[in-house]
Amino acid sequence: MSEINILGEAYKKAKFKAPGHGKRNVQVLKDALVDIDGEMESEMYGKGKVIEDFQEKMAKYLGKESAVFFPSGTMAQQIALRIWCDQKGIKKVAYHPLSHLEIHEEDGLKELHHIQTILLADKERVIELEDVVGLSEEIACLLLELPQREIGGQLPDYKTIEDISAYCKEKGIKLHLDGARLFEILPYYQKTAAEVCSLFDSVYVSFYKGIGGIAGAILAGDKSFTEESKVWKRRHGGDLISLYPYILSADYYFGQRVGNMNQYYQEAKEFALNFNQCHGVSTKPLEPVSNMFHVHFEAPKEELEVILAAIYEETGIGLSSYVREVTKSTSFYEVSIGDMYAQLPKENLKTVFQLLDEKMKTIKTL
Amino acid sequence: MSEINILGEAYKKAKFKAPGHGKRNVQVLKDALVDIDGEMESEMYGKGKVIEDFQEKMAKYLGKESAVFFPSGTMAQQIALRIWCDQKGIKKVAYHPLSHLEIHEEDGLKELHHIQTILLADKERVIELEDVVGLSEEIACLLLELPQREIGGQLPDYKTIEDISAYCKEKGIKLHLDGARLFEILPYYQKTAAEVCSLFDSVYVSFYKGIGGIAGAILAGDKSFTEESKVWKRRHGGDLISLYPYILSADYYFGQRVGNMNQYYQEAKEFALNFNQCHGVSTKPLEPVSNMFHVHFEAPKEELEVILAAIYEETGIGLSSYVREVTKSTSFYEVSIGDMYAQLPKENLKTVFQLLDEKMKTIKTL
Numbered sequence: 146m147s148e149i150n151i152l153g154e155a156y157k158k159a160k161f162k163a164p165g166h167g168k169r170n171v172q173v174l175k176d177a178l179v180d181i182d183g184e185m186e187s188e189m190y191g192k193g194k195v196i197e198d199f200q201e202k203m204a205k206y207l208g209k210e211s212a213v214f215f216p217s218g219t220m221a222q223q224i225a226l227r228i229w230c231d232q233k234g235i236k237k238v239a240y241h242p243l244s245h246l247e248i249h250e251e252d253g254l255k256e257l258h259h260i261q262t263i264l265l266a267d268k269e270r271v272i273e274l275e276d277v278v279g280l281s282e283e284i285a286c287l288l289l290e291l292p293q294r295e296i297g298g299q300l301p302d303y304k305t306i307e308d309i310s311a312y313c314k315e316k317g318i319k320l321h322l323d324g325a326r327l328f329e330i331l332p333y334y335q336k337t338a339a340e341v342c343s344l345f346d347s348v349y350v351s352f353y354k355g356i357g358g359i360a361g362a363i364l365a366g367d368k369s370f371t372e373e374s375k376v377w378k379r380r381h382g383g384d385l386i387s388l389y390p391y392i393l394s395a396d397y398y399f400g401q402r403v404g405n406m407n408q409y410y411q412e413a414k415e416f417a418l419n420f421n422q423c424h425g426v427s428t429k430p431l432e433p434v435s436n437m438f439h440v441h442f443e444a445p446k447e448e449l450e451v452i453l454a455a456i457y458e459e460t461g462i463g464l465s466s467y468v469r470e471v472t473k474s475t476s477f478y479e480v481s482i483g484d485m486y487a488q489l490p491k492e493n494l495k496t497v498f499q500l501l502d503e504k505m506k507t508i509k510t511l
Numbered sequence: 512m513s514e515i516n517i518l519g520e521a522y523k524k525a526k527f528k529a530p531g532h533g534k535r536n537v538q539v540l541k542d543a544l545v546d547i548d549g550e551m552e553s554e555m556y557g558k559g560k561v562i563e564d565f566q567e568k569m570a571k572y573l574g575k576e577s578a579v580f581f582p583s584g585t586m587a588q589q590i591a592l593r594i595w596c597d598q599k600g601i602k603k604v605a606y607h608p609l610s611h612l613e614i615h616e617e618d619g620l621k622e623l624h625h626i627q628t629i630l631l632a633d634k635e636r637v638i639e640l641e642d643v644v645g646l647s648e649e650i651a652c653l654l655l656e657l658p659q660r661e662i663g664g665q666l667p668d669y670k671t672i673e674d675i676s677a678y679c680k681e682k683g684i685k686l687h688l689d690g691a692r693l694f695e696i697l698p699y700y701q702k703t704a705a706e707v708c709s710l711f712d713s714v715y716v717s718f719y720k721g722i723g724g725i726a727g728a729i730l731a732g733d734k735s736f737t738e739e740s741k742v743w744k745r746r747h748g749g750d751l752i753s754l755y756p757y758i759l760s761a762d763y764y765f766g767q768r769v770g771n772m773n774q775y776y777q778e779a780k781e782f783a784l785n786f787n788q789c790h791g792v793s794t795k796p797l798e799p800v801s802n803m804f805h806v807h808f809e810a811p812k813e814e815l816e817v818i819l820a821a822i823y824e825e826t827g828i829g830l831s832s833y834v835r836e837v838t839k840s841t842s843f844y845e846v847s848i849g850d851m852y853a854q855l856p857k858e859n860l861k862t863v864f865q866l867l868d869e870k871m872k873t874i875k876t877l
Contacts, residue, residue: 172549174756183538187725216582220748253746257623353752359553360751380619381747382586385726386719390540390756 152468155454159463161490163416166357166402166483174359177394187387191375195389199396200363207348208339209365213374214392216383218325218351219250221364222288224377225347227258228370229286229319239263239280240288241272243295245323257381271301274308277318287313290323291341292330297429297439297479303334310344320344325351329435332407346370352395355409355436356402357483361391402484409436409482416482419494423502429477436482444508446470452504459500460493518834521820525829527856529782532723532768532849540725543760553753557741561755565762566729573714574705575731579740580758582749584691584717585616587730588654590743591713593624594736595652595685605629605646606654607638609661611689623747637667640674643684653679656689657707658696663795663805663845669700676710686710691717695801698773712736718761721775721802722768723849727757768850775802775848782848785860789868795843802848810874812836818870825866826859 156162167173188196196214204212215221223246230236238254240246242264246254254260263284265276271293289306292298301309313320322345327338334341342348347366352358364374378384413433417440420426425443442449446468457463465478522528533539554562562580570578581587589612596602604620606612608630612620620626629650631642637659655672658664667675679686688711693704700707708714713732718724730740744750779799783806786792791809808815812834823829831844 168550169553169555169753170549171544171547171551171553171755171759173553175544175549178537178541178544181537183536183541184534185537187535187537187539189535215748217748217751219745219750223748250748251742251745253748256746359756360753376617379585379617380622382581382583382589382616382619382749383747384585385583387535387726389537390725393537 151454152450153466155457156463156466159457160461161488161493162463162485163489164465164480164482165485167485173357174390174394177358177397181393187389188392190384190386191378196392199392202396203350203363204365206338207342207350207363207365208337209342209348209367211368211371212363212365213371213378214388214395215362215364215378216360216385216388216391218245218323218349218362219253220378220381220383221349221362221374222246222321222323223250223254223258224374224381225321225349225364225366226254226260226286226288227377228373229321229347230258230260233285233317233319235283235285237261237263237282237284238286238288239265239277239284240323241266241290241293242268243293244288244290245294245325246288248295269296271296271299272309273301274305274312277309277312284318286319286321288321288323289345290325292326292435292437294326294437298326298433298435298437299430300330300333300434303336306341306344319346321346322348324348326354326435326437328403328406329355329409329437332410333434352391352399354481355406355483356395356398358395358398359391361388361395405484406436408487412436412486413438413480413482416480416486419498420501423498423505425505425508426501437480439477439479440465441471441475441477442468442505443475444505445474446476448508449476452501456497456500456504460496462489462493462497464497517820518816519832521823522829522832525823526827527854527859528829528851529855530831530846530848531851533851539723540756540760543724543763547759553755554758556750556752557744562758565758568762569716569729570731572704573708573716573729573731574703575708575714575733577734577737578729578731579737579744580754580761581728581730581744582726582751582754582757584611584689584715584728585619586744586747586749587715587728587740588612588687588689589616589620589624590740590747591687591715591730591732592620592626592652592654593743594739595687595713596624596626599651599683599685601649601651603627603629603648603650604652604654605631605643605650606689607632607656607659608634609659610654610656611660611691612654614661635662637662637665638675639667640671640678643675643678650684652685652687654687654689655711656691658692658801658803660692660803664692664799664801664803665796666696666699666800669702672707672710685712687712688714690714692720692801692803694769694772695721695775695803698776699800718757718765720847721772721849722761722764724761724764725757727754727761771850772802774853776800778802778852779804779846779848782846782852785864786867789864789871791871791874792867803846805843805845806831807837807841807843808834808871809841810871811840812842814874815842818867822863822866822870826863828855828859828863830863
């Protein structure tokens with residue numbers, strides 16, 4: 146049996162890390178500020194050059210009329226759905242059963258906004274056109290999360306999004322994009338952000354996933370929509386006197402990394418391929434469609450933790466700081482490729498997979 | 512007639528500023544970070560050393576069992592009131608008609624939490640024991656703002672707070688402190704923060720008023736209260752992956768300035784005395800009880816703007832960037848004394864008041 150957090154400790158000690166952009170430490174903020182003139186003025190409660198410039202830049206990038214910077218996606222998305230519900234006079238929306246709003250927000254949407262949710266598709270797959278057409282109740286808004294993070298970052302065909310968008314327009318259903326990882330899927334679809342966003346009435350993007358900033362989000366759409374979102378932002382307590390620490394770092398890392406998304410995507414495919422060649426290991430999706438995927442193991446969580454910790458120690462490469470149980474005999478973790486992957490010593494990485502393959506063969510419970 | 516924003520422009524150009532701690536620019540953040548080791552790890556969604564250490568420090572300072580860092584007071588206070596309402600099963604609270612929640616939050620308390628508010632006292636004075644005893648409806652919580660900002664930062668007698676606290680305890684009414692400027696009033700009451708807070712069930716303090724940080728707030732109380740507040744913090748979208756830019760700056764400027772509050776208070780009294788010796792000028796309160804007060808002028812807003820702009824230009828001292836109309840023939844602005852006041856050249860300041868007195872005598876509408 147493993148000791149408490151044996152894996153977390155081994156991960157911390159590993160010289161190299163396979164996922165991510167590096168440590169989430171204060172240096173991330175310091176680096177973003179180093180070239181910023183100290184005389185640059187803070188915005189004041191949403192007004193001022195630093196926030197307005199970035200909002201304009203992102204509106205343009207996303208091909209929307211207007212954009213508003215929010216401290217969090219949780220706040221931005223609840224507000225988007227609330228606005229669409231109020232506009233239609235129907236407090237009902239639909240999304241995937243594993244949407245962030247359903248499982249990570251302590252039911253803020255229901256507790257604060259009293260919005261009912263209809264869960265589409267199931268926990269194994271993404272939402273298809275049939276799910277939307279098959280809705281038996283009227284809804285104000287459909288939220289699509291691209292990629293669907295909790296199932297390894299799966300994506301529908303692009304045609305499916307176009308069809309869903311056309312259907313929603315026809316039926317008067319607003320379509321909202323949970324684009325927490327929008328930048329990361331553009332290489333797979335071979336589309337610009339503006340092209341994808343043109344299929345949606347409102348769009349949220351995040352700056353601390355693939356972009357690797359500190360925190361913060363953008364909500365974009367028509368001007369009347371974003372103006373209303375500012376009122377709700379104040380109600381939520383998100384209209385801070387100064388959001389510039391997040392804005393400046395979002396802008397800095399956007400500049401650094403938005404052009405790297407294809408590299409991360411290609412690396413994710415290579416990385417996943419290696420996992421899939423190991424005994425009792427498979428990735429979801431089998432071939433990644435972004436920089437992220439899940440690695441599933443035919444091994445109980447605690448046995449896997451011992452195996453992985455030993456591999457980190459021997460190769461100096463940390464793969465994940467945690468493992469989650471799926472069943473008594475299976476487990477998984479999530480991978481997001483960032484700047485770190487390109488720095489892994491190739492020989493050690495080869496050894497990682499040799500060891501993983503060997504050790505997985507020793508699992509008795511298979 | 513004045514040109515558009517003649518006063519704002521003159522204020523910007525003035526070499527010295529009477530109120531505040533200096534410009535709200537990026538240097539404020541840079542200064543707070545300069546001695547922070549870049550290797551210091553970010554907290555993750557409310558967990559980790561950087562946030563937990565500061566929360567513990569503030570809990571101790573405020574004499575409460577536990578404390579939670581929030582991105583804003585708007586969020587923290589709505590949540591405090593919601594928890595007390597849920598606990599009692601009565602969605603009704605009472606506060607001053609000029610409470611921040613009533614006039615600056617786009618009715619978040621009502622729109623998000625569906626809490627009814629009863630307004631106590633009136634717009635000219637603070638809440639007294641009689642107002643609370645005279646309540647005809649049952650409430651879950653009474654919010655006291657100390658000092659009452661929108662009326663110049665007035666304070667009740669300390670005995671009044673003790674009496675209200677005892678009365679609320681007897682009646683099962685929770686007492687919440689809007690302590691946005693709590694640090695600033697301790698010299699007047701000659702009490703520690705913990706002594707004042709012991710009269711309240713829950714307490715909010717801010718770090719960008721007298722402390723001069725970037726943004727952020729602490730909500731403190733019993734452990735069961737603060738644990739519940741974390742759930743609501745997530746629902747509001749305030750449980751960011753990283754709040755450390757605000758926490759580190761709050762901690763830094765708390766260390767720099769919490770010991771200066773008596774100085775600011777003494778300076779505010781001196782400054783107010785000078786205003787009160789000018790023709791047609793008076794402060795509210797007449798003698799400040801903290802670092803803040805309002806300056807009222809027997810002059811129409813636009814005439815006053817011209818007068819003040821001329822004074823800034825002649826003396827190099829900016830007094831305020833704005834003036835608000837009270838009636839057609841009277842106007843006011845707010846002063847908060849900070850680090851800047853001590854740096855004003857004494858001779859120029861003397862000239863400011865000579866000029867103000869002279870120019871106020873020329874106002875024809877008196």
